[in-house]
Amino acid sequence: MTDTRVAHQVLLQVRNLSKHFGGLQAISDVTLDLPGGVITTLVGPNGAGKTTLFNLITGHLVPTSGTVHWLGRPLAGIEPWRIARMGIGRTFQDLRLFGQMTVEENILTVMERSAWLWQSGERVARSRVEEILAETSLADKRHARAVDLAYAERKFLSLARIMASKAKLWLLDEPASGLDPRSFDRFVTLLRDYAARGVTICIIEHNLDIVSQLSDRVAFLDQGKLLAQGTSQEILKDPHLAAIYFGDRA
Numbered sequence: 001m002t003d004t005r006v007a008h009q010v011l012l013q014v015r016n017l018s019k020h021f022g023g024l025q026a027i028s029d030v031t032l033d034l035p036g037g038v039i040t041t042l043v044g045p046n047g048a049g050k051t052t053l054f055n056l057i058t059g060h061l062v063p064t065s066g067t068v069h070w071l072g073r074p075l076a077g078i079e080p081w082r083i084a085r086m087g088i089g090r091t092f093q094d095l096r097l098f099g100q101m102t103v104e105e106n107i108l109t110v111m112e113r114s115a116w117l118w119q120s121g122e123r124v125a126r127s128r129v130e131e132i133l134a135e136t137s138l139a140d141k142r143h144a145r146a147v148d149l150a151y152a153e154r155k156f157l158s159l160a161r162i163m164a165s166k167a168k169l170w171l172l173d174e175p176a177s178g179l180d181p182r183s184f185d186r187f188v189t190l191l192r193d194y195a196a197r198g199v200t201i202c203i204i205e206h207n208l209d210i211v212s213q214l215s216d217r218v219a220f221l222d223q224g225k226l227l228a229q230g231t232s233q234e235i236l237k238d239p240h241l242a243a244i245y246f247g248d249r250a
């Protein structure tokens with residue numbers, strides 16, 4: 001299959017998805033497609049339901065109603081670790097690295113399972129680790145423990161782990177928050193690069209400069225509802241959405 005064909009396929013389909021916590025409608029009747037090779041940004045005020053939507057896709061939460069299909073297959077009832085192995089990778093707001101392991105070990109733990117299947121697996125895995133360390137500018141830190149890294153480096157390590165996992169869909173929960181400008185440029189280049197290679201990316205992001213630089217599409221969530229979808233220009237110029245986003249409802 002060529003990259004061009006991958007780029008036009010819808011890989012993930014969310015249909016009429018809802019999640020209630022008691023009386024709270026955290027996600028309410030959301031329908032959304034994630035097409036291959038496209039960077040979609042999920043924006044919306046705090047508590048809009050963005051992380052909950054990720055949790056519903058990855059099997060960490062069970063929907064109240066509605067469906068999620070990945071590559072045409074329903075994900076209902078499948079455990080998170082299986083969904084991860086089916087090619088849906090994610091990062092968490094709190095990163096969840098192995099703090100006492102080195103940078104290299106954090107990456108290798110993601111690779112091991114596929115590596116041992118191949119005769120020359122060890123060598124292939126090592127060269128892939130080198131590539132990832134270079135792409136994330138972590139080569140000099142390979143022997144540092146995750147816990148000793150600077151903030152931006154920890155963020156890049158969480159990306160390195162998703163890169164090593166060969167996931168086809170990356171769900172990134174606020175991956176750019178707190179990055180300095182140089183790290184941010186590297187981050188944008190890296191995501192654009194992987195999207196061009198056919199990786200589908202969905203990012204939760206608060207910074208609207210980042211949203212406009214990075215997104216092919218923007219989906220706007222508020223109080224669990226998907227209020228609008230479109231290009232970042234369409235979404236960011238909408239005064240009604242801006243009022244909601246900046247907490248300035250009429």
Ligand SMILES: Nc1ncnc2c1ncn2[C@@H]1O[C@H](COP(=O)(O)OP(=O)(O)O)[C@@H](O)[C@H]1O
Pocket residue numbers: 021024026044045046047048049050051052053
């Ligand atoms: N496990 C949970 N139990 C109860 N309420 C939850 C749970 N997870 C999230 N919520 C609530 O659902 C709403 C959406 O939360 P969340 O998805 O984390 O928002 P966002 O990521 O957009 O800031 C919030 O009101 C939050 O308090």
Ligand SMILES: [Mg+2]
Pocket residue numbers: 050051052093
């Ligand atoms: Mg969140």
